[in-house]
Amino acid sequence: MSTIRPLPDLLVNQIAAGEVVERPASALKELLENSVDAGAHAIAVELASGGAKLLKVTDDGCGIDRDELTLALARHATSKIATLEDLERVASLGFRGEALASIAAVSHLSLTSRTADARHAWRVEAHGGTLAPVQPAAAPTGTNVEVRDLYFNTPARRKFLRTEATELAHCDEVLRRAALARPDLAFTLQHNGRTLLRVRPEGALDRVRAVLGGELAAVLLHLDETSAGVRVSGFVAPPTASRAARDYQYFFVNGRHVRDRLLAHAVRQAFQDVLHHDRHPAYVLFLDIDPARVDVNVHPTKSEVRFRDPQAVHQLVFHALTRLLAGTRAGGVASAATVSGSDSRGPASAFAWSGPHQQPIGLPVREATAFYETLFASRASNAAPFPQERSEQAPPLGFALAQLAGVYVLAQNEQGLVIVDMHAAHERIMYEKLKNALEGSRVPTQQLLIPATLQVSALEAATVEESGETLALLGFEMASLSPTTIIVRAVPAPLQNADPASLARDVLGELAEFGASRVLTERRDEMLATMACHAAVRANRSLTTAEMNALLREMEATERSGQCNHGRPTWTQVSLAELDRMFLRGQ
Numbered sequence: 001m002s003t004i005r006p007l008p009d010l011l012v013n014q015i016a017a018g019e020v021v022e023r024p025a026s027a028l029k030e031l032l033e034n035s036v037d038a039g040a041h042a043i044a045v046e047l048a049s050g051g052a053k054l055l056k057v058t059d060d061g062c063g064i065d066r067d068e069l070t071l072a073l074a075r076h077a078t079s080k081i082a083t084l085e086d087l088e089r090v091a092s093l094g095f096r097g098e099a100l101a102s103i104a105a106v107s108h109l110s111l112t113s114r115t116a117d118a119r120h121a122w123r124v125e126a127h128g129g130t131l132a133p134v135q136p137a138a139a140p141t142g143t144n145v146e147v148r149d150l151y152f153n154t155p156a157r158r159k160f161l162r163t164e165a166t167e168l169a170h171c172d173e174v175l176r177r178a179a180l181a182r183p184d185l186a187f188t189l190q191h192n193g194r195t196l197l198r199v200r201p202e203g204a205l206d207r208v209r210a211v212l213g214g215e216l217a218a219v220l221l222h223l224d225e226t227s228a229g230v231r232v233s234g235f236v237a238p239p240t241a242s243r244a245a246r247d248y249q250y251f252f253v254n255g256r257h258v259r260d261r262l263l264a265h266a267v268r269q270a271f272q273d274v275l276h277h278d279r280h281p282a283y284v285l286f287l288d289i290d291p292a293r294v295d296v297n298v299h300p301t302k303s304e305v306r307f308r309d310p311q312a313v314h315q316l317v318f319h320a321l322t323r324l325l326a327g328t329r330a331g332g333v334a335s336a337a338t339v340s341g342s343d344s345r346g347p348a349s350a351f352a353w354s355g356p357h358q359q360p361i362g363l364p365v366r367e368a369t370a371f372y373e374t375l376f377a378s379r380a381s382n383a384a385p386f387p388q389e390r391s392e393q394a395p396p397l398g399f400a401l402a403q404l405a406g407v408y409v410l411a412q413n414e415q416g417l418v419i420v421d422m423h424a425a426h427e428r429i430m431y432e433k434l435k436n437a438l439e440g441s442r443v444p445t446q447q448l449l450i451p452a453t454l455q456v457s458a459l460e461a462a463t464v465e466e467s468g469e470t471l472a473l474l475g476f477e478m479a480s481l482s483p484t485t486i487i488v489r490a491v492p493a494p495l496q497n498a499d500p501a502s503l504a505r506d507v508l509g510e511l512a513e514f515g516a517s518r519v520l521t522e523r524r525d526e527m528l529a530t531m532a533c534h535a536a537v538r539a540n541r542s543l544t545t546a547e548m549n550a551l552l553r554e555m556e557a558t559e560r561s562g563q564c565n566h567g568r569p570t571w572t573q574v575s576l577a578e579l580d581r582m583f584l585r586g587q
């Protein structure tokens with residue numbers, strides 16, 4: 001019989017470190033958050049060997065009392081919350097009380113701190129989680145954390161460290177995010193003795209200029225809108241300054257950088273009509289919302305949030321951006337560089353807002369034929385769009401009659417009228433195909449006749465290098481050509497007609513942010529849904545009757561085809577009885 005016993009504290013912390021401290025950059029993120037929470041005005045970061053050898057963060061914040069120094073390194077010890085109520089409206093960046101304990105468990109850590117009223121500083125050291133006695137030290141008010149030889153005692157983890165350049169790229173990104181989030185603070189970043197970034201407290205636009213470059217900052221549009229207590233503000237590049245890579249997209253919720261599908265979707269949708277599908281908006285946006293209306297305790301790394309009212313947040317962001325972009329269409333608004341801080345709603349915004357939508361940019365021919373192929377390619381060996389076996393019964397979803405408004409397929413079945421949202425239905429079919437393939441073993445691959453080359457961020461290029469196996473499981477074959485260029489040679493077979501560049505980009509973005517293991521586990525369904533969306537037929541594509549029938553048959557064959565991946569229904573039935581009632585027949 002096995003014996004159940006509690007895990008030793010050190011092992012518990014090492015397990016937690018696996019989640020919180022995935023790589024040097026994640027440790028850096030936690031240390032920066034602590035400095036910001038401590039009310040620091042200036043934060044200095046020094047790295048050696050991409051942060052793996054040394055990661056040092058010095059701040060001038062409130063410091064830690066001598067008596068609490070060892071407690072700071074204990075698991076589940078925090079000064080930031082005390083009750084569930086606190087947790088539900090937490091305003092600090094940290095609150096879980098596990099970062100320092102986790103980092104200390106897998107490194108040589110030294111924590112030196114001095115409060116304003118202390119006569120000198122105190123230091124505590126931890127080696128693989130074992131604490132040495134607290135010693136007096138010389139240091140100014142504030143805190144200094146030095147982390148050396150990350151994962152020295154956990155070789156399995158150490159194996160996952162990538163090249164110095166890759167780890168540095170991740171650290172650099174973490175610092176950029178922190179610097180963009182708080183323009184009122186000073187930051188410096190040094191690597192192997194070289195200064196990579198130095199910014200003083202400044203205005204928000206100046207900070208964007210310092211971090212993302214002057215060229216972009218010169219044309220940014222300024223946004224600031226509040227609705228129902230939620231404020232969205234920041235900077236957006238006009239469509240003319242869109243980017244080839246999805247590298248300059250920053251969203252902060254209550255000062256915390258997040259990668260959120262809902263927010264990204266709202267932005268993408270606002271840009272949809274004004275941007276070619278292979279161009280990407282650049283933005284630095286801030287959402288300020290009552291902390292009680294957003295849950296930040298979704299994952300140990302705190303980079304995901306859940307809104308209590310996602311719909312309202314989506315609408316706010318979408319409409320604010322739509323109005324702003326409407327101004328650019330009318331040739332109206334000045335850039336943020338000249339009107340920073342003023343009301344930037346364009347003069348024509350009210351008109352454009354209530355006016356009809358612009359037509360989306362035309363689809364490439366390839367895409368227009370794509371839909372037909374995705375359905376018929378697999379059916380050739382399978383079944384024809386019309387039921388072959390001679391049965392008395394008509395198929396459940398009936399036969400297509402017509403297409404309505406470029407969006408809906410109308411069909412007739414035994415009960416009456418069937419209305420299908422063709423994009424949603426197609427997306428669900430693609431999603432189930434991918435899911436079945438991945439559950440089987442791996443998604444089959446289709447070599448591209450013409451490989452796609454694309455510009456990506458340094459992080460995404462590094463991800464291609466380190467995630468080859470995961471990409472292969474998902475059906476991709478990619479390689480990096482330069483630090484910011486990659487080539488896509490093969491894509492998942494079910495998605496062979498999707499745009500390979502934007503498909504690859506979405507997958508890389510997800511991998512870079514969440515890591516291969518999470519993408520294949522807890523985030524898998526979301527990832528597959530994103531991929532499926534790329535391949536699904538777009539609105540305004542007119543379908544032939546044969547194509548519509550093929551869609552209906554495929555829906556019948558697909559599990560859960562009644563719902564699209566976003567939980568919206570894919571089809572609905574209007575019975576003859578209901579139609580009769582509408583027309584007061586037989587009453």
Ligand code: ADP
Nearest residue numbers: 034038072078079094095096097098099100143
């Ligand atoms: P959390 O940030 O979730 O509270 P951490 O393990 O990151 O947990 O930190 C534990 C505690 O140590 C914090 O609650 C804070 O009181 C203290 N602390 C950590 N870093 C600093 C710092 N740079 N300045 C002041 N206090 C700090």
Ligand code: MG
Nearest residue numbers: 030034094099
């Ligand atoms: Mg913390």
